[in-house]
Amino acid sequence: MESRIERLCIERRLKMTGQRRIIARVLSEAEDHPDVEELYRRASAFDARISIATVYRTVRLLEEKGILERRDFGGGRARYEATAHGHHYHLIDADSGRVIEFTDPALEAMLHALAGRLGFDLVSMRLELFGRRAATGPGEAAGHADAEGRR
Amino acid sequence: MESRIERLCIERRLKMTGQRRIIARVLSEAEDHPDVEELYRRASAFDARISIATVYRTVRLLEEKGILERRDFGGGRARYEATAHGHHYHLIDADSGRVIEFTDPALEAMLHALAGRLGFDLVSMRLELFGRRAATGPGEAAGHADAEGRR
DNA sequence: ATACATGCAAAATGTTTGCAGACTG
DNA sequence: CAGTCTGCAAACATTTTGCATGTAT
Numbered sequence: 001m002e003s004r005i006e007r008l009c010i011e012r013r014l015k016m017t018g019q020r021r022i023i024a025r026v027l028s029e030a031e032d033h034p035d036v037e038e039l040y041r042r043a044s045a046f047d048a049r050i051s052i053a054t055v056y057r058t059v060r061l062l063e064e065k066g067i068l069e070r071r072d073f074g075g076g077r078a079r080y081e082a083t084a085h086g087h088h089y090h091l092i093d094a095d096s097g098r099v100i101e102f103t104d105p106a107l108e109a110m111l112h113a114l115a116g117r118l119g120f121d122l123v124s125m126r127l128e129l130f131g132r133r134a135a136t137g138p139g140e141a142a143g144h145a146d147a148e149g150r151r
Numbered sequence: 152m153e154s155r156i157e158r159l160c161i162e163r164r165l166k167m168t169g170q171r172r173i174i175a176r177v178l179s180e181a182e183d184h185p186d187v188e189e190l191y192r193r194a195s196a197f198d199a200r201i202s203i204a205t206v207y208r209t210v211r212l213l214e215e216k217g218i219l220e221r222r223d224f225g226g227g228r229a230r231y232e233a234t235a236h237g238h239h240y241h242l243i244d245a246d247s248g249r250v251i252e253f254t255d256p257a258l259e260a261m262l263h264a265l266a267g268r269l270g271f272d273l274v275s276m277r278l279e280l281f282g283r284r285a286a287t288g289p290g291e292a293a294g295h296a297d298a299e300g301r302r
Numbered sequence: 303a304t305a306c307a308t309g310c311a312a313a314a315t316g317t318t319t320g321c322a323g324a325c326t327g
Numbered sequence: 328c329a330g331t332c333t334g335c336a337a338a339c340a341t342t343t344t345g346c347a348t349g350t351a352t
Contacts, residue, residue, distance in 0.1 A: 015326050015331060036316080051334045056317060072223055076342085077316065091266060094274045104265060110258055111280060115242060118253060120282025123245045127278045129262060131271030166351050168307060187342085202309045207342060209307095227317090228341070 003028035005082060008067045022046045023058045027068065027082055033099060035077040073099065073128060091129040154179035156233060159218045173197045174209045184222055184230040184250060224250065224279065242280040 002010075005024040009016060016024075026034075026042045034042070036059060040052045059080050062068040071079045073092055087108055091100045115122040153161075156175040160167060167175075177193045185193070191206045210231050213219040222230045224243055238259055242251045266273040 013327090017325065017332060019333070049334080053318080053335080054333060057319095057332080060318090091269055091271060093271070100269060102265070102269060107261060107265065110261060114253070114255060114258065115280050115282045116285065118242055118251060118282070119285055120242060120244070120280075121285050122280055123283050124281045125279060126281075128276060129266050129271075129273055130275045130277075131266045131269070132274050134267065134270055134272045164352095166306060168350070170308070200309085204310080204343080205308060211343090 005062070005067060009062070009065075012065050012067075014061070014065070018047065019043075019050050019054050020058055022050065023055060027062075027080070030081070033071055033073070033079040033081045035079045037077070039080070072126070073097075089127045089129070091131055094130045094132050156213070156218060160213070160216075163216050163218075165212070165216070169198065170194075170201050170205050171209055173201065174206060178213075178219065178231070178233055181232070184224070184232045186228040186230045188228070190231070223277075224248075240278045240280070242282055245281045245283050 003021075003025040005028045006016060006021055009020065009024055014020065022043050023039065025046075026039055030039075030042075036052065036055050039059070040050070040055045043050050043055060059068055059070075059078075063070050063080070067083060068080050069083050071081060071090070073079060073090070088101045088103045089107070091102060092098070093100070111125060111127075112122050154172075154176040156179045157167060157172055160171065160175055165171065173194050174190065176197075177190055181190075181193075187203065187206050187210060190210070191201070191203045194201050194206060210219055210221075210229075214221050214231070217234060219231050220234050222232060222241070224230060224241070239252045239254045240258070242253060243249070244251070262276060262278075263273050
């Protein structure tokens with residue numbers, strides 16, 4: 001089988017070595033936002049000969065090609081996720097480090113409008129909300145949370 | 152004279168050493184978002200004996216105390232600014248690296264509402280828009296831009 | 303006087319790179 | 328076969344830390 005990200009690599013004429021195929025697969029299957037170390041760990045499970053330097057080189061390459069996006073949720077290390085089709089944002093539980101993804105078209109529209117008002121075309125953005133579980137719990141957890149422990 | 156940030160330090164019962172006083176002053180006077188190296192450079196102008204380790208320790212301390220906020224505009228190094236009374240956001244010119252600050256109450260309200268809808272109290276956030284000067288310039292530069300070159 | 307701050311240099315992170323050999327297209 | 332990729336280890340860049348000494352409260 002050919003993972004989603006492998007297909008994207010092929011479309012962009014990247015040479016598919018065994019290592020890349022594995023990393024592509026790990027990335028395709030990831031539903032969280034792994035850092036390089038974590039990717040290395042997961043990839044190593046498939047082929048222990050992969051070096052962490054290759055993981056670094058691969059994520060950098062895939063980011064340049066627009067296949068991956070680099071995130072910074074604090075904690076020093078970069079984290080990655082496959083470029084989403086639709087934009088989504090992240091809310092990080094300040095206590096547990098859990099990351100909750102959500103989307104909001106109204107927010108998106110507002111941000112574009114804002115940039116436009118300042119004379120710019122919005123190229124990309126970084127938005128992370130840090131929150132603390134509300135004492136008076138209104139709606140229990142909307143959005144879908146992907147369990148990710150703290151760094 | 153006693154700089155604004157020095158006053159905040161005193162309120163929090165931090166020991167005001169000569170080095171801290173200088174760093175506090177440099178931070179109080181900064182209208183941009185200097186990184187540690189830059190703070191070190193500016194502080195050194197007042198007292199060449201300050202060590203960069205102290206600058207690191209001081210910004211970390213002031214961040215913990217809520218006096219400073221750490222920013223990441225890309226480029227690997229953390230940058231700092233005094234905690235603002237009113238929230239403001241940043242739009243970074245993707246070409247020049249220039250940082251434009253702006254505020255927007257509607258945006259702020261929306262973000263709070265969003266967090267609330269997910270069951271969280273918004274503690275803090277990170278929002279950076281990356282834009283490219285619009286070809287069809289509607290309004291020439293709203294907001295106030297502080298000239299900051301790329302990393 | 304005591305607890306905390308500092309300077310220095312060493313260490314710890316996280317990430318990049320030079321090189322010789324291996325592999326893909 | 329040409330150009331690219333990989334592993335390894337060394338190099339980097341930024342930030343943190345241990346320790347002996349100095350200083351604010």
